[in-house]
Amino acid sequence: MPEIKDSSTNLSNVAQAHEVPSYQAFYLIGIGGAGMSVLAQLLHDLGYHVSGSDQVQADTLGQLRAAGITVFVGHREEQVPANAIVVVTSAVHEDNPEAARAKTLGLEIWHRSQALDFCTRSHDLVAVAGAHGKTSTSSMIAHALLKIGADPSFAIGGVIAELGTGARLGSGSAFVIEADESDGSFLNYSPAVEVITNIEPDHLDHWGSAEAFEQAFVDFTGRLREGGALVLCADDAGVKRLAQRVPARRGVGGSRVISYGFGVPLAGDIVVQLSEPELGPGHGHCQVSVTDAGQQVFHGQLELRIGGQHMLLNAGGALGAAYALGVDLAQFVTALGTFSGASRRMQRVGERDGVRIYDDYGHHPTEIAATLQAARDLAGSGRLLVCFQPHLYSRTYHNVDAFARVFAAVDDLTVCSVYAAREAPIPGVNGNTITERLGQGTYVADMYAAGLHAFRSARPGDLLLFLGAGSITHVGHAIAAGHDFASVEQAAQAKVSQA
Template structure:
């Protein structure tokens, strides 16, 4: 057994790797610049975690695993290379885990977490005891990672890591593809491809190495059809494709539809999560499961019991009769899909949006603003930088442009700080409202405060 040391261990993906490596009998330690709920949880589970990075962490280490966000110039990483300690990126550890069985990997600009979680739920319902690596906590597993004894290995594959192109899978799932995680100025930086063309090339390589490909065949994603040309492939789509839906019934907090597989209606599927985007996610998961040989009854059961991953339309509680929901949506397409689903609840939608990363937000703010037109009220917070420095626009400038657009469209909107937002919503929340905290940063903490008695104390 080896001693693995994980830099950036506080990330949801890296923390999952730490748990799987530890349960496999390896010695595991790690470090992260920030203390978080995840790092505290790892400590309670017996994994040593340092705050901050430093070469002194390397004593006795056999393999150093660095997240994509760790630059090559980081002294701890430099020292590891000097000492001859193998340095792996996260995706290389994922590859090792997936090689251990029949592998299914899900990637795409959005929907990959929910699709992977649905796949995990289906394989759990089938009694296959799968190993799962997910980018969010799944209630059915009680964690973001699961070590199983069965032959199946299921993983969410982050397309922001250029090394994902080298994975070799039994089934690769492509949910969609947009110019997300693309450098705004063509300069190389962590978690960004230098260009959309480079991202497309990586997706094509990823698909070409898989034994079978499941891809979104809807007209909007025509590019995926081109990139998977020549691969053994199966398409899915809301209304067309090898796997599609008919008799769709959207409900306030879920849906029902009949699943069609290669021209044959297999039966009815019930979902506990709302929106057309989740029907698409379910169809992608169902197609992959059918290709892997699972029975439709397991698909029905698995999708019916799936109540969402953490931070994916996660119901946190109520405040003064208003429903508080948190969601990870951090690009414009995710944001629009979320708000469309929210409108189907019939409640007045109040969106608290925290833009994520300066590179993405500077490019996408007009699309954020357009999507937020679907909300009855929008409260814009500062950009969550994720370690990035502003490019041409400051956080305030991005927020103010979104607010100005919304006000021009007749939508109530404002840009303010956390404390002001917390107090304002605590005092104004009422029955018949849906308050959404939205973003990939730390905005979820605000949602949890709103859903707690602490918010009422602040207000009163």
């Protein structure tokens, strides 16, 4: 087996966030990002002096300046205050001049998750975790709470389509976050509500083994606040194993276990039971009931404007969180029916020459299988074509057989090179690893050339899905926009000539 190393960098030098005096300054590296800009506003509202920098002139910088926050464009070491707590994301590395300056000065460096936990201790923090479905589930919760007037805050990894953002600072008590397990940062939160959608080993470049990955979720449940609620998907085998490992925590300090799903519920007093699913192209509905200690407290029909049974299941998790927060369930279910999806989750980006073009973030075989099922429904009588960009060499290596199985269901497959993200290459592993194992499909290393190949293979009435967690999304959007097609072709030709 090739050696797989975690090449990500965790710059945090504190075990956990702690109380800090009111005169403390905070400096945020990457302050213009959606999540970091909300964090900057939170720290500012708490009375701290906040400043920060971003590499580009993002729209959020003007908003932060208007609030009285000092922001810089570009990273320079002299911008870091000598008395600041420096906040970073996992994308900031040691060679960043501001991070290096903080280290030289001996300043405290907090990960974004530590700072966000610090800021949300007075909120009802809802943390959605799981190998798949985090963005959709957390987006559903935030969207529905907003629709019913609860005015939530949220910091989500994707963009809620209707709102055009994945982060917002509201006046309500609920704060919804997508809790990232990829680098272990979800263990920095202390949630009032934890939603665990599923547990399937992933990010083994960081965790090293499936056992360590599953143990991290056990540890995550230990972060639940006293009196909080643990919302668990009863349909997932990994979550079932988790439930068996944490029985002693049930009911401790008044905490509650809420299970949701289509199958037999987990042991627990509160159950969100889904049944009778009916799916169609771009929509789905099912019956849903909520029981507490054997007493039915809600029954109705859940209708979604997005397709796939996995989306109904995500909505069940959202409903479990809503019950834990004490909101009106009938209003919440109605609000879920207005949810139009999160960006890059089976998102229609356009049509060209009669070919419908969609974009999706799916990068793990399990979530890809669910996405392809929904895509097949949308394709109707047309063919389903996929242009896939693998994400991480380690994920490609560990899951090549599963990738081959799920992609056997598509009519035409094009795979480009691996999006490396934080990893160094693994010799002999790339996009062609998947097509060779599958025994069909086309490998085109450059993602632009791959996108053009997939598009030119399509016929009017077909559905072309651009799939992957990396930069492949730009190709689908550019091809869908007719005026951009020539530039995409030129970029492809240029990249091929450089190879």
